[in-house]
Amino acid sequence: MLFVSLYHGALYWPTTIRDKPVYPKLNKDMLCDILIIGAGMSGALLTYKLAKEPLEVILVEKDRVGEGSTSANTGLLQYSNDKMLHSFAESIGEKDAVRFYRLCLKGMEELKEIASILQEDIQFENRQSLYYASTEADVLSIKKEYEMLKQYDFPVEFLDEEMIYKSYGFKKHAAIRTSGDAEVNPQKLVVSLIKEASKGSNVRVFENTEAEKLHYQDGYWLYKSEDACIRAKHVVYATGYELDNYTRNMATKLNRTYVTVTNPISSFQQWKDRSLIWETKRPYFYMRTTFDGRIVAGGLDEETMEAPKDPRILEAYGNKLLARVKEHFPQIQLQADYVYGATFGESKDGIPFIGEVPKSKNLYYCLGFGGNGTVYSSFGSTIIKDLITKGEHPDADLVRLDR
Structure with missing residues (x-):
């Protein structure tokens, strides 16, 4: 091995x-x-x-x-993938792309059923996901994804700039919001x-x-x-x-990613329903909340397998992630209580x-x-x-x- x-x-x-x-x-x-x-x-x-x-x-x-x-x-559970449905349709055909997304939705439903009958509290919460266009150029892709998800009856809605700001307090050109997702203590x-x-x-x-x-x-x-x-x-x-x-x-590759977990936050008033949040930019930034009110934020992926061991380097990555959180919610007082880098694998398709x-x-x-x-x-x-x-x-x- x-x-x-x-x-x-x-x-x-x-x-x-x-x-x-x-x-x-x-x-x-x-x-x-x-x-x-x-x-x-x-x-x-x-x-x-x-x-x-x-x-x-x-x-x-x-x-x-x-x-x-x-x-x-990081315990974000979503039926949407890193590769959008319309991108899968272009690479493997529309029929199989939809089949695969439905398989992911079925996987989400199975996780919810299991969470409902496990005897112990696994800190499982149903959540929506906000997937926003990182740049104005990505709006077309977001609209295309919304139309295809809607066509095949996946739980999704489209949000324009005004709707995003009203719900989340930050400005982005466009987004889709999916239902049927969740978070968990993995x-x-x-x-x-x-x-x-x-x-x-x-x-x-x-x-x-x-x-x-x-x-x-x-x-x-x-x-x-x-x-x-x-x-x-x-x-x-x-x-x-x-x-x-x-x-x-x-056909796989091993990369590394970084995660920070903040201090507990007393209020998420401008973070509607504490949705899972991620973006179209690659590598993407994402964030969620935890059962005790912390923010888990991740990203800054690199094409190297093993994360650095030097705590000073990890601290620097943690500060970069905190800065990304503050771009969205500048009013929240944050510090990084935990920072780590981790190996993760992806298939090429x-x-x-x-x-x-x-x-x-x-x-x-x-x-x-x-x-x-x-x-x-x-x-x-x-x-x-x-x-x-x-x-x-x-x-x-x-x-x-x-x-």
Whole structure:
């Protein structure tokens, strides 16, 4: 595997976690129907869904549950993508573009349903999203996106300059506002999903357990850890941005981004409904609020994998992000309580890689590459579940590994 340090700096979400479960290290040979490798967002959602099936499931994590990219995830949940619907239509055709966006909307609906029945508070809130034109030249693109989303009945409305200023107190040429989105504490979500799934007798979770593939024999994949072996009928890699010999050849790229989390704010009077906010400029700036009134702001993406370690450099990036927040809300008194840089992965066509490995029976990947990683993990885990339990999923061809 290609291992990179997934983040540097001070993370916010771990400070919100209390009484986190501890899972044992695998120390004896085991047999299962499904082995899931990686206890981040994709692995957690898949484990949770498979816990409801009559299958023996083992989840292994080489470190601790939810402490990889999940702890640096900013928790914006949107059906819209970094690549707009009309841009997808130009690259993959209108029919498949709409199918993919509907798949994302379905992923959002699944996340809402899960949030409503989890026993623990994961700080999930339904939100609208404001997507504004960064420059006057981008207004045409915003209008085009609005018209196509509206044509296919996605929940969207168009806002002109006056409407934006009235609702949010800052001036932009135009925007679209989408409904059906949300925000979440991503680390609480992962921890809660696995905690809930592990209550069943058919799910076993192991931390500090790195599993290495040996071979396929007599209908089982054989994997070994430091102290034991696992025989599994099906194996799913949910390993995120840690690339192996197979995924290294996929059309992906690893970049880095920066995030700041501010001090708690007493009032968001001019921030209508505390919507998620982002822009057309690339790389884009975005911001959201948290359950305790902080602002999470991110952006300044760079085409380098690993974020700088020097705290002075991270502080400088944090100040740049604060300046962007203040461009929108100059009346709010802000300071950066947390600043970090993190690695993130994108596919070159904007679509995640989810499905069975060609010519490798019962071996799968669920990789939510892209700015919509949590939403991709949501519908991706359903696709993998259906491929395992039913042998098919109607939209599996859109995200197949060999496209």
